[in-house]
Amino acid sequence: xxxxxxxxxxxxxxxxxxxxxxxxxxxxxxxxxxxxxxxxxxxxxxxxxxxxxxxxxxxxxxxxxxxxxxxxxxxxxxxxxxxxxxxxxxxxxxxxxxxxxxxxxxxxxxxxxxxxxxxxxxxxxxxxxxxxxxxxxxxxxxxxxxxxxx
Amino acid sequence: xxxxxxxxxxxxxxxxxxxxxxxxxxxxxxxxxxxxxxxxxxxxxxxxxxxxxxxxxxxxxxxxxxxxxxxxxxxxxxxxxxxxxxxxxxxxxxxxxxxxxxxxxxxxxxxxxxxxxxxxxxxxxxxxxxxxxxxxxxxxxxxxxxxxxx
DNA sequence: GGGTAATAGTTGATTTTGTAACTAACAAGC
DNA sequence: GCTTGTTAGTTACAAAATCAACTATTACCC
Numbered sequence: 001x002x003x004x005x006x007x008x009x010x011x012x013x014x015x016x017x018x019x020x021x022x023x024x025x026x027x028x029x030x031x032x033x034x035x036x037x038x039x040x041x042x043x044x045x046x047x048x049x050x051x052x053x054x055x056x057x058x059x060x061x062x063x064x065x066x067x068x069x070x071x072x073x074x075x076x077x078x079x080x081x082x083x084x085x086x087x088x089x090x091x092x093x094x095x096x097x098x099x100x101x102x103x104x105x106x107x108x109x110x111x112x113x114x115x116x117x118x119x120x121x122x123x124x125x126x127x128x129x130x131x132x133x134x135x136x137x138x139x140x141x142x143x144x145x146x147x148x149x150x
Numbered sequence: 151x152x153x154x155x156x157x158x159x160x161x162x163x164x165x166x167x168x169x170x171x172x173x174x175x176x177x178x179x180x181x182x183x184x185x186x187x188x189x190x191x192x193x194x195x196x197x198x199x200x201x202x203x204x205x206x207x208x209x210x211x212x213x214x215x216x217x218x219x220x221x222x223x224x225x226x227x228x229x230x231x232x233x234x235x236x237x238x239x240x241x242x243x244x245x246x247x248x249x250x251x252x253x254x255x256x257x258x259x260x261x262x263x264x265x266x267x268x269x270x271x272x273x274x275x276x277x278x279x280x281x282x283x284x285x286x287x288x289x290x291x292x293x294x295x296x297x298x299x300x
Numbered sequence: 301g302g303g304t305a306a307t308a309g310t311t312g313a314t315t316t317t318g319t320a321a322c323t324a325a326c327a328a329g330c
Numbered sequence: 331g332c333t334t335g336t337t338a339g340t341t342a343c344a345a346a347a348t349c350a351a352c353t354a355t356t357a358c359c360c
Contacts, residue, residue: 012271014206014218015299016290018278019183019270020199022176024220024297029169044346049170056164063308068164070174075347077310099308099355120169121162128168130295135288140166142289145280147174149165194316213338222318227340249325249338 022146033123037116046071046079048116051105054089055113059104061094088112172296183273187266196221196229198266201255204239205263209254211244238262 014020030045037043043051053065060068062076069076080103083089088109094100105113128136144150164170180195187193193201203215210218212226219226230253233239238259244250255263278286294300 012267012274014202015294016274017270018274018290018293019176019179020202021290021293021297022172022179024299025293026169026172026176027220028297029172033169046346052164052170061308070177072348073309074311074349077308078346081310094308097308097356101309117162120167124162124166124168127296131292135292138285139289139292140168140171142281142285143168143171143175144165146277147171147178149174196316211338223339224319224341225317227338228316231340247326247338251339 018146029127033120036119040115041112044079044082046075047082050076050079050083050103051088051109051113051116052120054103054105055110055117059102061100061102063100065103083109168296179277183270186269190265191262194229194232196225197232200226200229200233200253201238201259201263201266202270204253204255205260205267209252211250211252213250215253233259 034045037048049069049071050065053069054060057064057068062073062080065071065076066073080089080091084091087106089103089105091101091103094102131139141150184195187198199219199221200215203219204210207214207218212223212230215221215226216223230239230241234241237256239253239255241251241253244252281289291300
């Protein structure tokens with residue numbers, strides 16, 4: 001059986017398997033933007049995400065970032081350490097519960113955030129521009145559903 | 151400024167940033183299925199993908215899998231080694247070009263593939279079932295576009 | 301209040317991935 | 331047919347992700 005035949009017999013092929021497709025799209029969509037925060041600031045994706053959360057939501061604890069970003073706490077812990085080391089954020093112990101600490105961006109961190117936020121917004125617009133407005137809105141809704149975010 | 155306020159002021163928020171959304175959806179969608187191939191056969195995602203390619207397309211070289219799956223050749227190389235070790239596939243040198251080798255599933259490999267293929271198809275149907283038919287078709291088309299697969 | 305369990309966050313060991321350099325085989329030009 | 335360049339695939343080393351165990355603190359509850 002040739003490749004073409006086996007493809008035809010199979011109505012379920014790889015190009016249509018949603019987990020695979022989603023992964024390909026996600027990887028591809030991350031690539032271009034990744035080169036910006038990596039290139040300009042030597043940041044990892046984990047670090048970018050933490051920075052982005054703090055920039056968007058203001059003061060947060062590591063635990064809150066875990067939940068929102070759905071990342072493991074060890075990843076957060078190391079990303080926070082790196083961002084602190086670069087003076088992008090500062091930590092403040094919660095005096096009410098001394099296990100927790102509040103994270104906020106320093107002025108430097110905010111500058112970096114604003115820069116990257118701008119790039120991100122532009123890139124998002126570029127991606128959205130592949131579709132017309134209703135399609136793009138529908139896409140977001142479907143992705144949120146698939147991600148279990150609704 | 152409270153979290154809610156800062157969210158409202160920002161028309162561009164994280165829940166709508168496509169690379170983030172895509173990533174969340176992809177991770178979430180992979181999770182359930184991942185537990186099957188991991189749990190039943192102790193396979194990694196890379197290995198599952200190679201197995202899937204060979205099952206769907208028949209005989210292939212590592213290079214062809216690289217291109218189709220968009221995975222780096224070292225990942226393929228290691229996944230192939232693992233699958234061979236478990237006797238899921240066998241390699242045959244191409245006598246025309248002795249650098250290349252053809253990979254095919256063994257009967258054992260085919261059995262595993264058929265099992266996982268069934269699970270994957272069912273899971274895909276479940277995910278697609280979150281939307282009506284046209285929406286699901288549109289979603290696939292949009293993801294292919296985002297992935298640069300069209 | 302003392303013991304047990306739970307929680308926030310960190311650290312260390314293991315596994316997996318990514319990057320570069322490598323081997324072996326082929327190709328092209330002269 | 332020898333040199334140079336390219337390609338298929340592997341291996342070695344560095345970077346990063348995962349998993350388990352750990353510290354410090356708080357909550358429960360008898």
